[in-house]
Amino acid sequence: xxxxxxxxxxxxxxxxxxxxxxxxxxxxxxxxxxxxxxxxxxxxxxxxxxxxxxxxxxxxxxxxxxxxxxxxxxxxxxxxxxxxxxxxxxxxxxxxxxxxxxxxxxxxxxxxxxxxxxxxxxxxxxxxxxxxxxxxxxxxxxxxxxxxxxxxxxxxxxxxxxxxxxxxxxxxxxxxxxxxxxxxxxxxxxxxxxxxxxxxxxxxxxxxxxxxxxxxxxxxxxxxxxxxxxxxxxxxxxxxxxxxxxxxxxxxxxxxxxxxxxxxxxxxxxxxxxxxxxxxxxxxxxxxxxxxxxxxxxxxxxxxxxxxxxxxxxxxxxxxxxxxxxxxxxxxxxxxxxxxxxxxxxxxxxxxxxxxxxxxx
Amino acid sequence: xxxxxxxxxxxxxxxxxxxxxxxxxxxxxxxxxxxxxxxxxxxxxxxxxxxxxxxxxxxxxxxxxxxxxxxxxxxxxxxxxxxxxxxxxxxxxxxxxxxxxxxxxxxxxxxxxxxxxxxxxxxxxxxxxxxxxxxxxxxxxxxxxxxxxxxxxxxxxxxxxxxxxxxxxxxxxxxxxxxxxxxxxxxxxxxxxxxxxxxxxxxxxxxxxxxxxxxxxxxxxxxxxxxxxxxxxxxxxxxxxxxxxxxxxxxxxxxxxxxxxxxxxxxxxxxxxxxxxxxxxxxxxxxxxxxxxxxxxxxxxxxxxxxxxxxxxxxxxxxxxxxxxxxxxxxxxxxxxxxxxxxxxxxxxxxxxxxxxxxxx
Numbered sequence: 001x002x003x004x005x006x007x008x009x010x011x012x013x014x015x016x017x018x019x020x021x022x023x024x025x026x027x028x029x030x031x032x033x034x035x036x037x038x039x040x041x042x043x044x045x046x047x048x049x050x051x052x053x054x055x056x057x058x059x060x061x062x063x064x065x066x067x068x069x070x071x072x073x074x075x076x077x078x079x080x081x082x083x084x085x086x087x088x089x090x091x092x093x094x095x096x097x098x099x100x101x102x103x104x105x106x107x108x109x110x111x112x113x114x115x116x117x118x119x120x121x122x123x124x125x126x127x128x129x130x131x132x133x134x135x136x137x138x139x140x141x142x143x144x145x146x147x148x149x150x151x152x153x154x155x156x157x158x159x160x161x162x163x164x165x166x167x168x169x170x171x172x173x174x175x176x177x178x179x180x181x182x183x184x185x186x187x188x189x190x191x192x193x194x195x196x197x198x199x200x201x202x203x204x205x206x207x208x209x210x211x212x213x214x215x216x217x218x219x220x221x222x223x224x225x226x227x228x229x230x231x232x233x234x235x236x237x238x239x240x241x242x243x244x245x246x247x248x249x250x251x252x253x254x255x256x257x258x259x260x261x262x263x264x265x266x267x268x269x270x271x272x273x274x275x276x277x278x279x280x281x282x283x284x285x286x287x288x289x290x291x292x293x294x295x296x297x298x299x300x301x302x303x304x305x306x307x308x309x310x311x312x313x314x315x316x317x318x319x320x321x322x323x324x325x326x327x328x329x330x331x332x333x334x335x336x337x338x339x340x341x342x343x344x345x346x347x348x349x350x351x352x353x354x355x356x357x358x359x360x361x
Numbered sequence: 362x363x364x365x366x367x368x369x370x371x372x373x374x375x376x377x378x379x380x381x382x383x384x385x386x387x388x389x390x391x392x393x394x395x396x397x398x399x400x401x402x403x404x405x406x407x408x409x410x411x412x413x414x415x416x417x418x419x420x421x422x423x424x425x426x427x428x429x430x431x432x433x434x435x436x437x438x439x440x441x442x443x444x445x446x447x448x449x450x451x452x453x454x455x456x457x458x459x460x461x462x463x464x465x466x467x468x469x470x471x472x473x474x475x476x477x478x479x480x481x482x483x484x485x486x487x488x489x490x491x492x493x494x495x496x497x498x499x500x501x502x503x504x505x506x507x508x509x510x511x512x513x514x515x516x517x518x519x520x521x522x523x524x525x526x527x528x529x530x531x532x533x534x535x536x537x538x539x540x541x542x543x544x545x546x547x548x549x550x551x552x553x554x555x556x557x558x559x560x561x562x563x564x565x566x567x568x569x570x571x572x573x574x575x576x577x578x579x580x581x582x583x584x585x586x587x588x589x590x591x592x593x594x595x596x597x598x599x600x601x602x603x604x605x606x607x608x609x610x611x612x613x614x615x616x617x618x619x620x621x622x623x624x625x626x627x628x629x630x631x632x633x634x635x636x637x638x639x640x641x642x643x644x645x646x647x648x649x650x651x652x653x654x655x656x657x658x659x660x661x662x663x664x665x666x667x668x669x670x671x672x673x674x675x676x677x678x679x680x681x682x683x684x685x686x687x688x689x690x691x692x693x694x695x696x697x698x699x700x701x702x703x704x705x706x707x708x709x710x711x712x713x714x715x716x717x718x719x720x721x722x
Binding site for chain 1: 401445446454455457460461463464467477478479480481490492495499521562607608611637639640641643644645662663664668
């Protein structure tokens with residue numbers, strides 16, 4: 001007890017800077033001597049070099065940790081070309097759509113021992129720029145981004161020209177010559193709309209999304225194309241633009257139920273809007289899936305367990321994340337990566353939230 | 362067009378390292394001369410120093426961006442004591458409970474122009490250690506963590522002694538002498554259980570959570586205390602430990618409905634489990650809030666719009682995030698921060714998912 005107390009008070013009497021300096025004083029040779037390996041091996045192991053066998057690397061890092069050695073990556077990254085850091089910036093990690101993409105990016109980067117730094121831009125260009133500046137200042141290796149609404153191609157070109165290769169997910173930026181990984185949105189809402197049409201629905205509303213993003217324009221176009229191909233009326237008032245969250249979908253239920261000529265079905269922007277809308281419909285005393293048919297988009301984990309289980313469009317978010325991370329790693333390893341758009345083909349998953357139309361009084 | 366094309370091909374013929382070097386060649390004095398300020402002012406402005414007025418700082422940064430100057434924070438951070446980076450590590454950002462905490466940490470750090478680096482540990486000690494090592498290697502200023510199950514106090518002490526001050530959220534680690542911000546969990550489940558008891562429920566199950574975390578132990582204890590105080594039986598088989606997600610709550614519905622002597626109410630570990638359980642109960646043909654009463658925990662944004670609207674315990678996650686970030690910033694600014702546990706008092710929010718008990722056949 002006594003000596004433990006002394007040690008702590010001794011340490012806390014020193015500033016954080018001094019403590020760091022003390023930790024740095026342990027030399028590579030101390031570790032090398034203790035384990036009977038070369039200092040070069042120690043240095044490589046601490047930098048996670050594949051040139052050192054996994055077991056040796058673990059033994060060295062374990063010993064280094066035990067004696068309190070902290071490898072200073074900042075100093076080292078000035079000498080080597082890679083910092084081991086990748087930035088990821090999306091609209092909002094609270095959106096499970098992005099969370100599912102991030103999870104697959106993470107597991108891909110983990111395998112290559114890259115650290116990822118995350119930020120939300122909430123569709124504010126300034127916030128996105130601050131983050132890119134931070135990445136440039138840190139000497140990050142690259143960035144994966146779902147670009148904020150209104151991102152000019154120059155912002156991405158500037159990052160690339162300063163040695164920060166970029167890969168886009170979910171949204172395109174016209175004029176930026178980088179790889180893009182996203183679902184085929186127009187095809188996807190086409191699948192959902194055609195499913196509703198095939199059940200006999202003629203008056204179908206589109207709830208949520210915005211024309212300010214490529215995704216928004218494409219999803220609306222897919223719905224319009226399907227309606228027109230089937231010879232059905234596309235009424236502007238049947239489009240409730242805006243909602244992208246559960247809360248907003250819930251709040252849109254009143255407006256939807258009050259629409260003129262009562263649409264019998266709603267093709268929703270995403271699963272969050274669809275689940276919120278279904279909750280709002282239920283709160284109004286109607287039964288979603290029976291009185292009103294509802295489709296979602298994304299096939300989030302919770303779509304299958306919603307009440308009723310949601311008919312939705314699988315959007316391949318894990319696939320998007322995996323391919324984007326892997327393309328960035330290829331770029332970092334000097335491989336040629338084509339700056340083209342890769343569209344992942346969505347699939348319709350039919351569940352209980354859609355059925356034959358019922359005329360409301 | 363012609364010259365634009367030339368510029369691009371000229372740039373792409375150089376390696377990323379060379380491009381970085383070119384960007385660095387623009388001198389501070391170039392910016393200073395152009396704007397008629399001193400190089401010291403430029404240097405301070407690019408480091409976001411509060412010594413430079415906001416408008417001047419913005420003008421300098423805008424000009425620096427326009428001419429392609431990239432401030433190298435890595436090199437600078439070797440000269441100054443702060444890197445401007447704070448690490449945050451939690452179990453899983455896909456959990457909206459943590460997402461809501463993160464959002465308030467983010468807005469607090471934003472105001473102090475700190476960048477935050479995020480990581481999930483998925484309750485794997487090794488993943489948490491790798492992240493802390495990364496923070497130490499980057500020279501991060503501090504870490505906010507919801508510690509992984511089984512975190513030994515030594516891991517936190519080691520970080521602190523190496524100049525990485527830590528603040529804990531949501532969970533405690535016995536023996537680690539750092540500030541902890543969390544809700545008063547035992548008090549919270551006590552509120553929920555007493556609410557069910559006051560409605561007339563006598564057979565109440567506890568669904569979800571684990572004894573491996575302080576939160577898990579405290580929430581279960583709050584339920585047990587309330588039951589015992591009311592003279593009600595605490596039956597071990599009425600505790601379904603484990604579930605913490607919507608999916609797991611959904612899957613637990615079958616087990617819950619099959620329990621001996623049919624409990625009439627479920628006190629759930631969190632809102633996710635409660636919403637999943639309600640969906641599972643509905644899928645089995647019963648009406649949650651009428652046939653079975655269900656309480657949640659956290660008062661996530663979606664609790665109010667669930668079907669039925671969820672009676673739950675507000676857990677102050679935004680408050681936890683705000684106070685934790687602010688305590689860390691105080692620590693970084695050299696202010697004295699007491700290494701004590703700060704318990705946020707939860708509140709009961711009664712909605713439609715609880716009612717008088719109904720005996721099932």
